[in-house]
Amino acid sequence: MLIYFSQTGNTQLLAQAIKKNVENSDIIYVGFWTDKGNASEEALDYLKTLHHQKIFLFGTAGFGKSEEYFKRIINKVKESIDSTNEVVGSFMCQGKMPDSVLQRYLSLKESDKAPKNIDLLIENYYEALNHPNEEDLENLKKAIV
Numbered sequence: 001m002l003i004y005f006s007q008t009g010n011t012q013l014l015a016q017a018i019k020k021n022v023e024n025s026d027i028i029y030v031g032f033w034t035d036k037g038n039a040s041e042e043a044l045d046y047l048k049t050l051h052h053q054k055i056f057l058f059g060t061a062g063f064g065k066s067e068e069y070f071k072r073i074i075n076k077v078k079e080s081i082d083s084t085n086e087v088v089g090s091f092m093c094q095g096k097m098p099d100s101v102l103q104r105y106l107s108l109k110e111s112d113k114a115p116k117n118i119d120l121l122i123e124n125y126y127e128a129l130n131h132p133n134e135e136d137l138e139n140l141k142k143a144i145v
């Protein structure tokens with residue numbers, strides 16, 4: 001079974017890429033977008049309803065420079081999964097963010113409240129625009145069990 005939560009379409013792209021591959025699987029593939037370092041509330045609410053299931057988590061996040069960051073998110077999501085379930089695998093990649101995020105960064109940069117890493121945030125914004133790309137989708141296909 002495949003279920004996903006996607007606000008702007010990035011996670012939906014991942015779901016579409018594996019739709020055929022996971023047909024008839026006894027694993028529940030759950031896709032989510034990242035909100036405040038965790039899966040979105042809707043996705044967490046769904047995960048909390050699962051018991052005695054095999055779960056594969058896949059998600060997208062605006063920041064993507066390190067696997068460590070993705071791991072932290074996955075671990076956070078796992079906190080909402082009942083221990084009768086088994087998380088059989090996971091995959092995360094970066095996902096583009098809306099233009100409003102860039103506009104916020106740009107106005108912050110001009111203000112006296114700009115965080116020290118504002119240039120890195122802007123750089124990350126542009127990098128995220130390229131994701132999910134074909135390589136991400138291929139990597140997801142390789143990761144699914």
Ligand SMILES: Cc1cc2nc3c(=O)[nH]c(=O)nc-3n(C[C@H](O)[C@H](O)[C@H](O)COP(=O)(O)O)c2cc1C
Pocket residue numbers: 005006007008009010011012032033034035036037038060061062063064094095096097098
């Ligand atoms: C309200 C909001 C909060 C977000 N919080 C985070 C976050 O904490 N960490 C992160 O890496 N990305 C964050 N993002 C970026 C999204 O997770 C990212 O763009 C994701 O790919 C969106 O997936 P979707 O297109 O499937 O909705 C946030 C985006 C929004 C709109």
